[in-house]
Amino acid sequence: MSLLIRNGRVITAVDDYHADIFVEDETVSLIGRDLEVEADRTIDAAGRLVIPGGVDPHTHMDMPFGGTTSADDFETGTRAAAFGGTTTIVDFAIQTKGHSTLEGLEAWHEKAAGKAGIDYGFHMIVTDMEDDRLWEMRRLADEGVTSYKMFMAYPGVLYVDDGTLFRAMRKAGEDGTLVCMHAENGIVIDEIVKIALAEGKTAPKYHALTRPTRMEAEGVHRSIAIAEVAGVPVYIVHLSCADALEQVTLARDRGAQVFAETCPQYLFLDLSHYDHDDFEGAKYVMTPPLREKWNQEHLWRGLGFGDLQSISTDHCPFCFKDQKVLGIDDFSKIPNGGPGVENRMSLVYNGGVVGGRLSVNKFVELTSTAASKLFGLFPKKGTIAVGSDADIVVFNPDRRETISIDNPHTHHMRVDYNAYEGTEVQGVSEIVISRGRVVVEDNVWHGRAGGGNFLKRGLFGGPF
Numbered sequence: 001m002s003l004l005i006r007n008g009r010v011i012t013a014v015d016d017y018h019a020d021i022f023v024e025d026e027t028v029s030l031i032g033r034d035l036e037v038e039a040d041r042t043i044d045a046a047g048r049l050v051i052p053g054g055v056d057p058h059t060h061m062d063m064p065f066g067g068t069t070s071a072d073d074f075e076t077g078t079r080a081a082a083f084g085g086t087t088t089i090v091d092f093a094i095q096t097k098g099h100s101t102l103e104g105l106e107a108w109h110e111k112a113a114g115k116a117g118i119d120y121g122f123h124m125i126v127t128d129m130e131d132d133r134l135w136e137m138r139r140l141a142d143e144g145v146t147s148y149k150m151f152m153a154y155p156g157v158l159y160v161d162d163g164t165l166f167r168a169m170r171k172a173g174e175d176g177t178l179v180c181m182h183a184e185n186g187i188v189i190d191e192i193v194k195i196a197l198a199e200g201k202t203a204p205k206y207h208a209l210t211r212p213t214r215m216e217a218e219g220v221h222r223s224i225a226i227a228e229v230a231g232v233p234v235y236i237v238h239l240s241c242a243d244a245l246e247q248v249t250l251a252r253d254r255g256a257q258v259f260a261e262t263c264p265q266y267l268f269l270d271l272s273h274y275d276h277d278d279f280e281g282a283k284y285v286m287t288p289p290l291r292e293k294w295n296q297e298h299l300w301r302g303l304g305f306g307d308l309q310s311i312s313t314d315h316c317p318f319c320f321k322d323q324k325v326l327g328i329d330d331f332s333k334i335p336n337g338g339p340g341v342e343n344r345m346s347l348v349y350n351g352g353v354v355g356g357r358l359s360v361n362k363f364v365e366l367t368s369t370a371a372s373k374l375f376g377l378f379p380k381k382g383t384i385a386v387g388s389d390a391d392i393v394v395f396n397p398d399r400r401e402t403i404s405i406d407n408p409h410t411h412h413m414r415v416d417y418n419a420y421e422g423t424e425v426q427g428v429s430e431i432v433i434s435r436g437r438v439v440v441e442d443n444v445w446h447g448r449a450g451g452g453n454f455l456k457r458g459l460f461g462g463p464f
Helices: 074-083 101-110 137-143 160-173 188-196 205-209 213-229 242-252 263-270 278-285 293-307 344-354 360-374
Strands: 002-011 016-024 027-032 040-044 049-052 054-057 086-094 119-125 147-151 178-182 234-236 258-260 393-404 422-436 437-441
Touching: 002 360, 040 049, 040 258, 049 360, 054 074, 054 344, 074 086, 074 422, 086 101, 101 119, 101 137, 101 188, 101 360, 137 160, 137 293, 160 213, 178 213, 188 213, 205 213, 213 234, 213 242, 234 242, 242 258, 263 293, 263 344, 278 437, 293 344, 293 360, 344 360, 344 393, 344 422
Parallel strands: 002 040, 002 049, 054 086, 086 119, 119 147, 147 178, 178 234, 234 258
Antiparallel strands: 002 016, 016 027, 049 393, 393 422, 422 437
């Protein structure tokens, strides 16, 4: 099917112009003024922004954690992402400790195949990596999995020691791949948690109070130091606070290949969300936790100045009534994670562009282009150009919606609450196109389960 998008204001990370876009065979075929071409369908985008589909490089669909599994699978999660204007996700496959990473990759292929409604790729969470298994990392790269995530948190579950970090980082550097780091000092944090529980502090707010920002900053500093010695670029995931950002900024200023993302929850939510007499604060138990509000302006500044490159969601939802309650008497047993894959684009446009913190070009860079470049997808994804995939969003910059689980225009995620309940946003994705197919229009899903393709990603392309 061919598609002609007329009269739109085309915005990429570097462009801002009015033009028509002609799409055929899933890619952008022609861009120009007043195109005279025959198309199976024409969309009038007058008064709208025409932007690349969002790329969310950090999601956890169908992920087992804390005795349960995240509420969105690849069908419901990718559909919700599309409603919000995201057309590509990079999810995390998990190596079971003591087993092959290739087994983990196969398991995640089975989870996603026939379900994903938009295109997707995988990172690999490495939980152990002995010398005799290092060859698997090159094999993963050959399979298009060119980034790996390791955890300094969750001892006994996902945590890896510094020796494993160095060993895997060194191999990743040799192969031209990228290491993603969950950077917190989990060993010390577990000691703080034990003290809190012994003192009878079991409410959800203590999840945040036992994970101080200095422990995140220490993890970021150590991650960077080990990566520098190993000779590998490092990407800090879900950076939440000024302390941690300072470590990234210092490293980048001395020329280290360090990149980082933050998430909407750290830009729009804060520590006060835990201040409930009942269990409601459990909705915001995620790791890292929400921080004091003053951190937010530091993060916005980091985004504007280029020390933070991307905004992901870390979408990992657990239903409040059926799953978060696993920790009703012990905050350390509350499944960590929250929803957000659907609301990212509108939140960032509202807080960034409407709020005067970001240009429209920077908005596109942070929500699409930078992640595409970092994770080996550009220019197939992350831009509007001849030959690129026709992942396109017709975005209404003036339309307002109030995010709510009860608003059918803002909540399609399979979770029984919305973390941004009651937030009014200006800027809404109205028509969403995935590889030339309209998958969302007029708040109706036109895509299909299994319509998304697995993306074999290229090697790390930085610095940029």
